[in-house]
Amino acid sequence: MIPVTVFAGRKVAVFGLGGSGLVTAEALVAGGAEVFAFDDNPDSVANAAARGVPTADLRALDFSSLAALVLAPGVPLTHPEPHWTAVKAKAAGIEIIGDIELFCRERRAVAPDAPFIAITGTNGKSTTTALIAHLFASAGWDVQLGGNIGTAILSLEPITDERVYVVECSSFQIDLAPSIDPSVGILLNLTEDHLDRHGTMENYAAIKARLVAGADAAVVGVDDDWSADIASAIDHHGRKVERISVRRPVTDGYYAEGSYIYEAVDASTRQVADLAGIGSLRGTHNAQNAAAAIASARLLGLSDDVIEKGLKSFPGLAHRMEEVAKIGHVLFVNDSKATNADAAEKALASFDHIYWILGGKPKTGGIDSLAPYFGRIARAYLIGAASDAFAATLEGKVSAVKCGTMERAVAAAAEDAARDDAAEPVVLLSPACASFDQYRNFEKRGDHFRELVLARAAAGATEEVR
Structure with a gap:
């Protein structure tokens, strides 16, 4: 735990006692703050009290006596x-912050010299965060x-100067971190998201921009207009920015062409990585993630050969184009995290000869936007509540079968793919749907797919690649 000493001897209210909120309260107590912790859920309050966290009903507390209100990001x-706690805090004139701000x-x-890499963006945050951590761990860093x-x-x-902190930041967390100041700040991309929480796209982009605007060095993807404008604003204020693109060369920064990542300095370029054959970094979206990771690693002093070794050994993240096994010549890929069409598009763009398992609780818009990729799909296997709607969308375009359950879908897709004479047909779980009609979350859905595949792998001669 990181004891938070900056509020030692001062009164702090903490609201929201789930996972991160409870840890925050404990860290403040460990650092010497006088803590008043609360939650709208009585069970959460009782759990915190049982762990030794001082609790109090914040509705009855005089907020003017507090130094700060610390909110959980949700x-x-x-x-x-x-x-209502934010309303009380604003009326009392006290600051409202979160756990990222306390860390900063x-x-x-x-x-203050502890290396701190903070990563945000609408898509790709977790993979980029995990990849950066893997690169530094492979180099022997703490x-x-x-x-x-x-x-x-x-x-x-x-926190010590010898440790590097690699931290994924959501917009909710950045909103509560007004002085965020990483050594390297990464903004991957921006598309409409969480507007119910932030009100407008302008507000959402401004919050995300805070992470890179306060960084010693910024790494910014410039393939969308919002992020490109943020990079220009950082430049205008005289701060260091490395631009990242997977669509076109840049003059200063890093860009991808095919499987190659290039560094550009004053319009002079050199190849710094080749992602060919790295299954965990397959696809254009992962080229952006890798370019950002390479940029941050080089900014903090990792050598090219160390980075190359780290890229090749990166195992990837579970449920994000996770290569589960290869049975015969058929590759099985778990992309359960693809809970909407935009996310599924990344996987469909990365493979040919796809035996596609999809469906669940449908999102607005369905899979109509994926029509440009239908030519890559050998057959589709429909599960869950979206089966009828997706069958109608695919009719006359893609051969599809309503399987209903994951068990039937995996069995049918595996048998069909095994008969495909392509070099590497792919059984791909990329549902383009939420999981809640059949599973508690996308992790449980992906775990079930993995279990079914590995059971098939155990039943015969296979080469496991997970």
């Missing part, structure tokens, strides 16, 4: 309407990996 700050202040206080990727930032090991 608690609304502005939209669709401010949470503690870092400045105890080890790497602390956390944030939105699943490990609360204040549960990491105490």
Whole structure:
């Protein structure tokens, strides 16, 4: 745990006692703050009290006596309407912050030279975060990996100059981190997302921009207009920015052409990586992730050969184009994280001869936008509540069968793919749907797919590649 000493001897309210909120309260207590912790869920309050966290009903507390209100990132700050604690804090004139902000202040206080890489963007954050951590770990660094990727930032090991902190940041977390100041800040891309929380695209982009605007060095993907404008603004203010593109060469930064990543400096270019054959980094979207990771690693001093070795050994993330096994000549890929059509597009663009398992609880727009990729699909296997709607979309364009369940879909797709004479047909779970009609979350859905595939692999002579 990282004890938060910057509020020692001061009164702090903490609201939201889920995973990260509970850790935040404990870190403040460990650092000497007088904590008043609360949640709208009585069970969460009871759990915190059982762990020794001081609790109090914040509805009855005089907020003017507090130094700050610390909110868990899921608690609304502005939209669709401010949470009642935020209303009380603003009326009392106290600051409202989150756990990322506490980390930044503690870092400045105890080890300002500790390398801190912060990653945000609409898509690709988790893969880029995990890849950067892997590159530094492969080089022998003490790497602390956390944030939105699943490990609360204040549960990491105490801050020292010898540790590198690689932190994924959501827009919710950045919104509560007004002084975020990483050594390297990465903004991958921006598309409409979480507008129910931020109100407008302009607000959403401005919050994301905060992470790179405060960085010692910024790495910004410039393949969308919002991010390109943010990169230009950083330039205008005289701060260092490395531009990233997978669509066109850049004059200063990194860009991808095919499987190659190039570095450009004053219009002079050199190849710095080749992603060919790295299954965990397949596809154009992963070329962007890799380019950003390479840029950040080189900014903090990793050599080209160390980076190359790290790229080749990167295992990837579960449920994100995860190569589960190869049975005979058929590759099985778990892309359960693809809960909408935009996400599924990345996988469909990365393979040919696809035996596509899709379906679940449908999202607005269905799969109509994926029509340009239908020519890559040998057959589709429909599961869950979206089966009828997706069958109608695919009719006359893609051979499709309603399987209903994952068990039947995997069995049918595996048998059909095994008869394909292509060099490497792919059984791809990329559902383009939420999981909630059949599974608690996309992880459970992907786990089930993996279990079914590995059971088939265990039943015969196979080459497992996971």
